[in-house]
Amino acid sequence: MPERHNPIRALWSSGLLLMFLSLPSLALDVRVSDSREHNFYMDALVWVLDKSGIDYQLIHTDHPVSTQRRKVNLLLNNEIDVIYAGTTNDLESRLLPVRVPVTRGYIGNRLLLINKQFQPDYDQVTTLNQLKQHTAALGFGWPEVEIFRAAGLNLNERIYDEIFVTLNEGSRYYFSRGLLEIYPELMGKRKWLKNLSVENHLMLKYKSAVFFFVHPNNKALQTAIAEGFRKSYEDDSYLEFFYNHPHIKASFAKADRRQRTVLSINNPFFPQASENIPDKYWHTNESVVNAQTQ
Incomplete structure (x- = not known):
């Protein structure tokens, strides 16, 4: 027998729906564990999350991190939400990468x-x-x-x-x-x-890239970070942030790159899935004198 229309129930349901839609969206929790001072990667994470436009809350956990394996395990166990690491086939198979080189390949x-x-x-x-x-x-x-x-x-x-x-x-x-x-x-x-x-x-x-990685089920955070990169490359603000960051500027000034002997190494392990990253995300080749490797 079909259910009879109940106007009071309908009004109640409509009121709940309107109240739900009027509630502010909850902030996306972003738990990190990195105690190092002078850390460009954490600054970059905050930059792209701010640029993404999402409402988020950065939470510093108390997990001691001594090895990359431990960082990965903390992420897979949902104890933290994002790590940064040099990409490998293993990491890309187990985690969800944001395929934008955080340091433009300078790693x-x-x-x-x-x-x-x-x-x-x-x-x-x-x-x-x-x-x-x-x-x-x-x-x-x-x-x-x-x-x-x-x-x-x-x-x-x-x-x-x-x-x-x-x-x-x-x-x-x-x-x-x-x-x-x-x-x-x-x-x-x-x-x-x-x-x-x-x-x-x-x-x-050698060819290498540091990516942000999230849990395979955390598509929302991956999308937010990727969107922050997209927006900040679209208006060139990431380049301005990157090349004017005090640690980046100081490193370039101290390294005296053009006066160094460059020893090139092949990286046969760079993931095939990341080979087609657009050129705009990489630093341009510089004129340095390459030493003979033999």
Whole structure:
């Protein structure tokens, strides 16, 4: 038997609908875990989220993060909502990437952090083969590990924070860091690790990109970050933000890139799915003198 029309119920339902539609939308929670000072990536995340126009709330959690594997596990366990990392096939298969290079590909321009007493040893290095006589210290599970191994470079995996201490105490390792990471990191540590120094004439170079990654089920956050990038590249404001950021400007000024010997490395592990990122998201090629690698 069909249900009879009830005008009171209809009015009640309409009132609930109008009340629901008039409620303000809830902010999107964005939980992060990164305790490092002088962090461009966190500044970039806030920039693109602001630019996206969404209502969001950035929440700093208390999770200690010592390795990339732990960051990924925290994300997959829904304990945090976004991480930044150098992209790999494994990460792109397990997480949801925002395929815009946060540092415009400069993460593939690598400088070496060393104990300053060993600078004379590195002064003798002009080819990749000569660099193979030294050993890199790299974080556990970092994309660089498989890239360096494929290039025949010696390496030792260690916990990120321990590498700085080991170098300071007299290790002969070199620590490969992104051009835009190394100086802010050193700024935060030099007051208590006084023997650290940026090696003064080499730069490694290979194709790489840092993406923001979210949980595979968090399409809303991926869309918001992507929209922030889209809008800020459309009006060129991301370029203005990027090249005028104090850490970026200081890094370019200190690195003296055009005077460095560039050792090029192939990256056979760059994900095929990210090969077609539009050129506008990458930095342009610069005129630097490439050293012979043989």
